[in-house]
Amino acid sequence: MDSLLFIYQELLPELGKGLIVTLKLILFSIPFGLLTGILVAIGRVYGNHFLSSLSKLYVIFFKGCPLLLLLFIIYFGLPSLGITFSPFGASVLGFVLCNGAYTSEYIRGAIQSVKTGQMIAAQALGMTKWQAVFYIILPQAFRRALPGVGNEIIYLIKYSSLAYMLTCIELTGAGKIIAARTFRFTETFTVVGIIYLLMVFVATKILQWAEKKFSYPT
Amino acid sequence: MNTTSATSILVVENIYKTYGKTEILKGVSFTVNKGETKVIIGPSGAGKSTLLKCINQLIIPDRGRIFLNGEEVLHSHSHINRFRQKIGMVFQNFYLFDHITALENVEIALLKVKKMKRPEAREKALKELARVGMKDKAHLYPAELSGGQAQRVSIARALAMDPEVMLFDEPTSALDPELTGEVLEVMRNLAQGGVTMVVVTHEMGFASSVADEVMFMEEGKILESGPPSQIFFHPQEERTKKFLSRISELYGELNRNG
Amino acid sequence: MEGLSAVLESLPYIISGIPVTLGLVALSLLVGFALGVPMGVAMVYGNRVVIKIIQVFVFVLRGLPNLVLLFLFYFGIFPLLGWNLSPFTIGAITLGLRSAAYQTEIFRGAILSLGEGQMLAALSVGMSKNQAIWNIILPQALRLALPGWSNEYPILLTDSSVTYAIGVAEILTRGGQMVTRTYQPMPIYLTCALMFIFLNWGGMQIIQWGEKKAYIPGLGRKRETQ
DSSP states (O other): OOHHHHHHIIHHHHHHHHHHHHHHHHHHHHHHHHHHHHHHHHEEEEEHHHHHHHHHHHHHHHHHHHHHHHIIIIIIIIIGGGGOOOOOHHHHHHHHHHHHHHHHHHHHHHHHHHHHHHHHHHHHHOOOOOHHHHIIIIIHHHHHHHHHHHHHHHHHHHHHHGGGGTTOHHHHHHHHHHHHHHHOOHHHHHHHHHHHHHHHHHHHHHHHHHHHHOOOOO | OTTTTTSSSEEEEEEEETTTTEEEEEEEEEEEETOOOEEEEOOOTHHHHHHHHHHSSSSSOOOEEEETTTEEOOTTTGGGGHHHHEEEOOOTTTOOTTTSSSSHHHHHHHHHTSSSHHHHHHHHHHHHHHTTTTTTTTTTTTSSSOOHHHHHHHHHHHHHHOOOOEEEESTTSSSSSHHHHHHHHHHHHHHHHHOOEEESSOHHHHHHHHHHHEEETTTTTTEEEEEHHHHHHSSOOOOOOOOOOHHHHHHHHHHOOO | OOOHHHHHHHHHHHTTTTTHHHHHHHHHHHHHHHHHHHHHHHHHHSSSSHHHHHHHHHHHHHHHHHHHHHHHIIIIIIITTTOOOOOOHHHHHOOOOOOOHHHHHHHHHHHHHHOOOHHHHHHHHTTOHHIIIIIIHHHHOOOOOOHHHHHHHHHHHGHHHHGGGGGGOOOOHHHHHHHHHHHHHHHHHHHHHHHHHHHHHHHHHHHHHHHHOOOTTTTTTOOOOO
């Protein structure tokens, strides 16, 4: 009873505020992460030597650097170069850079899996290379990349908890603060965990729906 | 146990099997005597493959009894591995173990199931490979063998256990036409050498020259059985006639195209 | 210049975090393997109750953020049980359980990709189900699982830095300590990043070498003689 009372009266209202921050973090990061991923993938596949190498380097660095470390570099390191971010802004930037690197790999793989005939056929119709890329290749590639890209969105939901390490008080941070004040760590983090599982569950369902909606016969 | 005569090795009694709402086997019975070759023919979906798998309990029948050498096979869960050793099985798609060589494929059950010593198992395995003409390919992996070669190795794998009876489940159906000959040749030699066999096949030539008895199966039942001369030239049942004429049509067409 | 001297000053201390990071990764891979293989097998050959339990385990462990799991174990469950475990041990358990969930899926997929024929053939020569799993299914499934399994290394390597939050003295924690001492966050954190990238690259080289060794024609590798 005591636990239930605690969960309803103290925990859930506070966690609700944190949840809103978490949702903001995720929803801000998804579109920019996607955009970054597409640009980096295009640069890698269709760019000239310089652009292609640059994209490759981008992926190596941001996939190899742990996200938490990346957040520290942005939040604690960049100010020494005169660039400062709020904890929220630094988190979103970190998520976008990291998510973009992983997403670009899925999109690159998908672009390369589109048959070469598609490009030739498009150019035979008089399209330029870039018209072919945007109107023919990318729409196909995006559908093929959707399962992988969706996976990265699930990861994003989970890794958004790292924003707490920059003192951005999202869901995990809100939980940590209440738990430290009340010493009810197990209850608090169990509830926090369940909320994350719910988010992952809902996101999975949405992504499955999207995959079905955008699928085409092959 | 008095249902078995002195020479009958395998007795199948009244086997039933249902999947969901589809009744695959509707009371199948037959007896195989020592040294006999029985061939089961019939259209696809007749339940032939299910019947073979019921015999060594890879599929558990709903009803019926199976005796091997007078001992009941069914409902003997603790002993089923012992029975399976005595019932060799050759699959349509060979199912060789892909991670080990031909020789090791024949050896592995001798080592792990029969607990033979390695030199003894090796000798036995090489002998069985020689019997199917595969001794010189003993050290190749399954992926390096042709379909016909792989099927011969899988026959050796089953023979190595010294089974009382060998079951062949459409052993040549997955092979290119030019590779079926080498497998049928091996099977013919086994039959002549006194190996007891039950063969499901569409190879009517093999059936008519090797079988002691041909059983025609349709819709989960054995409709008609008898010596090949009777089944192929004087079938009693209308459906047997129909099936045989369809098969010969098919072969005729193959010949025209080939 | 101050940055360079701070890096040089910090380097030995941070480098001594490499064995800690790699130890976390190795232990987690091991825990994940030891649990993931039997769970993967049970997902294919187990009964319905066992499968349901494993499915829930996989869903929960895959769905929770590492940080939340870490806090739950470190501040909640282990103190509640009265177990006094080091942050390193708790870190390895947390990452290992998470990896077990992913590895379960990897091994399950590998077993399923073998098809049912291998099991049927093994049973038909008289092997018991356990003998078949041990002698026929696992030797093949483990090889097929290698590519997916290798992916766990870079994931665990980057994830291991999350144990910073409970003070495990791995690369990032040590970097952070040196930052507080030298006030040179950028050069020091970049040094840490390069270390992770190098460990990532080095580890993948070893894994690719291992994958080549395990190759069997048609399956991917030459088998070691027994």
